[in-house]
Amino acid sequence: MSEKKGIMLAVDISGSMYDCGAFEVAKTLAESKDVKQVVTFNSEIVDEHADLTKPLPPSREGTDFKCITDYFRKSSYEYLVIYTDGYADKAGCQDISNKILLLLPISN
Secondary structure, X not given: OOOOOOEEEEEEOOHHHHHHOOHHHHHHHXXXXXXXXXXXXXXXXXXXXXXXXXXXXXXXXXOOXXXXXXXXXXXXXXXXXXXXXXXXXXXXXXXXXXXXXXXXXXOX
C-alpha cells in the first residue's frame, strides 16, 4: 500500500452550519496547498469533490461523523480536517482520532 499524504477537508453542511454562516472560513481552508480533496457532508456524503467557490446546497439534515470517517479510512490521505459546529455524535472517530482535527466556528 502506498504512503498516505495530504489532507482531506470535510465541510459539514448540515442545517446548523447554515445558521452560523461559517462557510467563508471553509473556503479559505480549502485554498491550502496541503488540502487535496474537499468533501461536503451532513448525515451522508453530499459531494466527494466539492467546489466551495459555488453556492452550497441548502440542507436541513443533521450531522453524522461516521459517514465522513468511513470515507476517510478508504482514502489515500494522511489527515482529515472536519469543519463543523460539533453538533454530532463522535462515534466512529476514536480509532483515527490522531488523524482528525475538528475546527469549530465561533458564533456570537
